[in-house]
Amino acid sequence: MDVMVLTKIVVIFSVSLISDAFVVQDQGNFWPLPKSYVLYNSSIALNPSLFEFKVVQSDLNKCRILNEAFKRYSKIIGDSLSILLRRGQEKRKYSHNHHHSYRQVLDGPKFLEHLEINFSGLCETLPYFGMNESYRLEVDNQRAPNTAILSSRSVWGILRGLETFTQLLQVSENGLSLAVRSASIDDSPRFSHRGLLIDTSRHFLPVETIKLIIDGMEANKLNVLHWHIVDDQSFPYQSELFPDLSGKGAYDPRLLVYTIADIQAIILYAAVRGVRVMPEFDTPGHTTSWGFGQPGLLTKCNNLVTEYGPVNPINEDNYLFLRDLFNEIIHIFPDGYLHLGGDEVNFDCWASNPEIKKWMVDNKMSGDYAKLESFYIQNIIDIVEKQFRTNTIVWQEVFDNGVNLYNSTIVQAWTGNYEKELDRITNAGHKALLSSCWYLDYLDTGGDWKKYYKCEPLSFGGSAAQKALVIGGEACMWGESVDETNVVQRIFPRASAAAEKLWSPQDDFRNIHQVEGRLDAHVCRMKRRRIPAQPPNGPGFCL
């Protein structure tokens, strides 16, 4: 089959350049907003049973990522129709004053028969940092009423474009069929790393819940699941080499653990949706649960409330243990990045331990616990970066405490004034991730997504070179107050605010009422896809 030649000349307006009046008039139901788009006042009817995805290059018919995506999005489109039909059958006889929908022009009995996938890249299988996610999408009821075209140089761009394609779906004027809004879209993300942190130590999350979260990430074009898998409270990672870690450190060593098979299933589920799974094994603090299964790992505290403190940095056996454990981890998690934690290290326990104090005197760092932390972290980073050739990420304290880091180590800002922090991190030549303004565990009454939406990652006063070092950010859903009963609802749509800030072009003057309207539509779309997103904006309803 031949590639359809694009003879049409499409004028693409950058969103931030076109007039406010036009933007206010219609931003569609996009979330996140594409880099640039034109929406036309016309639509093409779509009948799911007469519609298919068509890959132009025949040698890609077996590309798994694409084929799984076609199945998935065919189902999403078909489900939209069946919901519509149910609604159509119950169609009200009364007029309705509460809302009015966009009025479209449906000219004649034409149907959109194909979304032509014009793809010129490799059939990649695992998403990675910096992957190409750009795409173009053309739906034109005048020039090509039977065929829409989705073009990208990468499978990841195709995934993102398919998601956007579903956001052009509308109810046709008679209320009984679907239509696709005509549009011309040229899209790519503003930041490469668009993450969501989940925490499975404070509360265990079942595999099915994590998959539902990944569904939501795909719908929001988020691409990194930062899996804070273990912490003080429990150690649900079931290691093959060190089974006692979960055997003695999990809430329940059989029921509340992630087996290697579970983890592989989650990684695969995420991969076909263009989502990386980046594990965090936080040390030397936040490790209470590690101590049950690995005697000698933690520092014995003297005369403190807690019996054990952070990892004991002067016990050389601990580095051998961590080397072996991290070696297993990087083989189970294929992502190129391992998060090493390093936050909130309590120095009191180290200071209470006479052997550590003596060792510090012997090693000329008496009383300087930040230096001791540096010594520990540098050892760990050396293992991961040098021996395992895996990139590392650490929380900001590691940088703040003056640990001598490789330039390649990424620093994640989470506390204090984030503008100053990002300025300092990037000024020191490090890549940075922003999370400070996107902590989803903080609750407020009402539609608190706006607080997250106000956060602009590049508002700090650094140079262009510094700003180029900000590779993205993450919304963080710490697990103290969430389990399978409420975690998905609390993430979505609040994380959607961060998702748009990380994908869409900077535009500090975007009309917040328009954004509200798009988010309402996006929440209803997620709910139709069985992602239980909670109400974003006060009273309302979805049909």
Next chain:
Amino acid sequence: MDVMVLTKIVVIFSVSLISDAFVVQDQGNFWPLPKSYVLYNSSIALNPSLFEFKVVQSDLNKCRILNEAFKRYSKIIGDSLSILLRRGQEKRKYSHNHHHSYRQVLDGPKFLEHLEINFSGLCETLPYFGMNESYRLEVDNQRAPNTAILSSRSVWGILRGLETFTQLLQVSENGLSLAVRSASIDDSPRFSHRGLLIDTSRHFLPVETIKLIIDGMEANKLNVLHWHIVDDQSFPYQSELFPDLSGKGAYDPRLLVYTIADIQAIILYAAVRGVRVMPEFDTPGHTTSWGFGQPGLLTKCNNLVTEYGPVNPINEDNYLFLRDLFNEIIHIFPDGYLHLGGDEVNFDCWASNPEIKKWMVDNKMSGDYAKLESFYIQNIIDIVEKQFRTNTIVWQEVFDNGVNLYNSTIVQAWTGNYEKELDRITNAGHKALLSSCWYLDYLDTGGDWKKYYKCEPLSFGGSAAQKALVIGGEACMWGESVDETNVVQRIFPRASAAAEKLWSPQDDFRNIHQVEGRLDAHVCRMKRRRIPAQPPNGPGFCL
């Protein structure tokens, strides 16, 4: 069959009288805490297939409330066992350090075969204000190892006692069967009206969601579902007499409405669980959605942002309409109480309307809009109390604004200093309901149930006669930010705090850590019953 004679002498300690040391030692897993109880350090094994409820009086074998309750609680007990067995099959080989459970004495292969229901009242069918909910429960593995006894003078007491019986269920020492803790319990509620408000106007709640909320109410011994069914945003009540009200005022006139059949199903579902369904039709404010289907009802505002304001109190047709509507409502909702609302009336619209101003001059109340509100509310209350002989409840502003109320009208406090408000209301001779401190729509980070738990309804400085007028209270789950995705999670266990304050004896010195532990257990119990209660207290897990 004969009634088993209680020859045993049981010394009942009042909880508030026994020493703190004993209370701290063991409060069981009760929620809410019974009025008085003794827990013994022994248990009797229970095998659900060898266990049955046995009504002593043969003429009550056909009592529907009881039979439905036996089915329901048999299932709850059976489900507990099947969860246990699943867990037993996966039983861990490792010891576990995170928690330790109460150690019990299981002496010999005895099983509890019966819970004998010793019931001496009428087989009532509908719960009502002031119904008798007291009961006694005796489980004694020494004196009567085969039979436990639940005694009450009313079916409602039997329901509450069955709930408490399930709270004595434990895992037996071998981890493979259930056991019932030996105990002697004498229980009755502190307040008669223990309510939960739901709001189906800001977001529609499906019937199934409302039933799940009622399940949770039963598990917390709450007994009034205050159904704030309509408001400004939508009118989902489908009236037979006035179909245009929902036809034009619902979010969707076919899909997002409650038919009379829906309402009857909810009332029946609640009734067999000992829960009253009390509707609220809030006027004269909060009525925007009413106006679409009932032209002339609302006041036309002049030169204001909103076109229509509160109900027009000078249009005599409106009282005829409301009389007919309320007449329908009291026939559909069998509860003896109708909530008339009356909160947050905006006087600006009335003041902008020249006809109303003229009428006020003519009727010698020029400029006194509180008097106009009085005029309206008195008319409405007259209709409901005098013509329909139905009790009324109003929000506190009606009282605060000096409306001349019947003594029988109950006033519900919701805003401002609740101690001063309750003092004023009861000092004027009115019965009072407290909600001010139990607004579940206010969100805070972390385990915010403690804030609700701190509220003591009788802390105000009134006389004993005044305090006797406080008939209870309600937790209020206003609907602005909740729909079917998150409402149950947000209600439970936060409303559980109010439930215990309203049921259990006053005890300002209860150890909060013990309360935390009981609430954790209660949440896990609710989750086993498929009520998705969210985590109350930070990190943890349920098995």
